[in-house]
Amino acid sequence: MLDVRRLRLLCDLSRLGTIAAVASAHTYTPSAVSQQLSALEREAGIALLERTGRRVALTAAGRLLVQHGETVLTALEQTGAALAAARTGLTGELRIGAFPSAIRTLLTPALITLGNRHAALDLQLTELDPAEVPAALRDRRLDVGLVQDYDVVPMETGPGLQSVPLLDETVHLAVAADSAAGTLRDLSRAGWILAGPGTLCHTATLKLCEAAGFTPRARHRVDDFGTVLALVAAGQGVAVVPQLATAGLPSGVRLLPLPTRRRTRVAFRQGAAAHPAVAAFIAALPPLT
Structure with a gap:
């Protein structure tokens, strides 16, 4: 019988490329990951990894097991979702990851709605950049999260995850009025x-900026768009901002639409779409396009 936790480590190795990266993702030591993968090889009865010094690569059997392993992990998510749906009422934790402007404009009303409808559901919100959400979902630190891409920075969530569209918005250049x-x-x-x-x-x-033929000179480094726009209004620089961040725009800022768009999606592990807590979270979000 194959150990599911070890199978997940092998799938992560296929995705991340190195034992060190897998260890970092799970807060294990590289030695512990190597021991678990060796135990998985013994369970499988066939070599799954080719080792050359400190480097490892998947064998043909290893790649085959990863392919089936992703199916197994999805089936486990579906099973957990079905069991949760069989219970009366929503209980337990729902761990959510999102970026600041979405928390302020989209998630706060949704969390209030969820709290009113499902008082026994423990909602846990973490501020997280969209680039970090896929790894947090795979590592089971999150149950649902907001991911993004731009026309100029296309991104895929990768294996083991699925998503549904939430928002498609204009991107602006913010300059002083x-x-x-x-x-x-x-x-x-x-x-x-x-x-x-x-x-x-x-x-x-x-x-x-690269497409326009230059590299921007950084004057300030700020992640909060409210602060960014206040600095623009004060003549302290210019910035690229998405439409979602422009609510309550300061009077000293002028917006110039750019020929690119930003898309936001709700992501979760493959097989978790039918989980009642995930479905309730998606249903509580405002119907934006």
């Missing part, structure tokens, strides 16, 4: 307000 700029290229020498490195917003801004 008295600025004469009309395009990105006009701001090649401006000071820019950028999100933190590694975030999706940061990457999207770099891609947009």
Whole structure:
């Protein structure tokens, strides 16, 4: 009999590429991951990994087991969802991951609705950049989360996850109201307000500026869009902001639509769509497009 926890580690190795990365994702030591994978090989009765020094690669049998392993993990999620649906009322935890502007505009009303409808459901919200949500879902640190992509930064959630669309929005260039700029290229020498490195917003801004023929000069690094827009209004720089962040726009800011869009989706583990808590969360979100 194959151990499901070890099977999950093998699937993660296929996705992440190294034992060190799998260990980091699960807060294990690399030695512990190696021992678990060796135990899985003994259970399978066939070599699953090819080891060359410190490097490992999946054998043909390993790749086959990963393929079936993803099916097994999905079936387990479906089983858990079916059992939860058989209970009376929604109980237990629902761990949610989302980015700040969505928490303020979309999730707060949804959480209030869920709390009123399902008082026994323990809602746990974590602020998280969309780029970090897929790994948190796979590692079972989250049950549901908001993921994003831009036209200029396409992203796939990858194996083991599925998602449903939530929001498709315009992306703007935010400049001071008295600025004469009309395009990105006009701001090649401006000071820019950028999100933190590694975030999706940061990457999207770099891609947009690169397409316009320049690299933005970072003047400030700020993740909160409310602060970003206040700095723009004060003449402290320019920034790329999505439509969702422009509610309550300061009077000193002018928005210029850019030829790219941002899409937000609700993501969860493959097989969890029928889980009543996940379904209730999606149903509570406002019907935006």
